[in-house]
Amino acid sequence: MSLRILVADKFEKSGLEGLKALGCEVISEPDAGVDGIPAALERTKPQILVVRSTKVPAASIDKCAGVAAIIRAGAGVDNIDVKAATAKGIKVCNCPGMNAVAVAELTMGLLIACDRRIVDQTVMAREGKWNKKEFGKTGTGGAKGLKSSTLGVIGAGAIGRAVVKRALAFDMRVIIWSRSITKEHARDLGAEWGGTDTPSLLALAAQCDAVTVHLPLAPDTKGLIGADFISKLKPGAIVLNTSRGGVIDEAALRDGIATKGLRAGLDVFSEQPSGTEGPWESVTAKMTGVTATHHSGASTNQSQEAIAAEVVRMVKVFQATGKIENTVN
Secondary structure, eight states: OOOEEEEOSOOOHHHHHHHHHTTOEEEEOTTOHHHHHHHHHHHHOOSEEEESSSOBOHHHHTTOTTOOEEEESSSOOTTBOHHHHHHTTOEEEOOTTTTHHHHHHHHHHHHHHHHHTHHHHHHHHHTTOOOHHHHTOOSTTSOOOSTTOEEEEEOOSHHHHHHHHHHHHTTOEEEEEOSSOOHHHHHHHTOEEOOSSHHHHHHHHHHOSEEEEOOOOOTTTTTOBOHHHHHHSOTTOEEEEOSOGGGBOHHHHHHHHHHHOOEEEESOOSSOOSSSSSOOOOTTTTSTTEEEOOSOTTOSHHHHHHHHHHHHHHHHHHHHHOOOOSBOO
16 A cells, blocks of 8 residues: 655654655655644645654644544654544554653663752853862762662653663662552562552652652643642652653742752753744743753654654554554544
8 A cells, every 4th residue: 555654843764764665655844843734734635644743733633634644753642632633533643662761761861960960060160160069068968879769760651661670770779650550560670569549659759769750641640740749758859750741740849949959850841842942941940959951851863763663664554454553542
């Protein structure tokens, strides 16, 4: 089956070539953007739309006549109006697990950076200042070290499991919480079971020197890490988020940073630009104690090549069987 595919985002060369090798007609418009996708859809009339992080709202879905599937070249699909796609009978698919290692690596990087205040040290060095007294101190405000400290992993998907593996290599005690995990599953991962409900989540917070969030953004996870959770954390604990900004109540986190000396390593924010570059003002990101990255968790060459290969595989299956895999609706 010959397919016309519109790739309306940046996409790996290997992926484009792989799709062409399947006999597909591939139209690559990496700079289409949210405003350009509707016109591109009308002009090219594809059977499959591929995007990475560009938003596909209802206005774009309305122009998807003849589109069988929208493939998100990544894991989360919150940039796609799934409800609107479902109403039109369009399948929305993702590439789960392909970026797990990349996100887990950044998570560990943020954890170490927060504990050792690497960003603060770098900024001071660039300002021409030397302060071994500040950054070499022990006790309150100093680096705790990771060995034997307790890490709470919230979410047991591919990324959460990859984080557990790496934390164990640092000789950390790991407690994992998920609404779907079992005590036996946690044990098999080498972690302790942190439960499945809200009371157990709050109990986890009280035990941890650091917590890391790996949950999709959904109605039942929005603001899940809120004031109650923050209030249970130890003074000076580290909060990490490489999932979606809305899972953490940023106002509550800011209060915890200000009143309890919490440190935070954040790759995502509740209010972040939809584009890839431009001005941005974030009260949270500017706070002392926050290490901020630019939603770059999945952005390694390895993960993007793996995602591209998964997109090609999914299209190949669709060609051969008519089956659309990895659907979320």
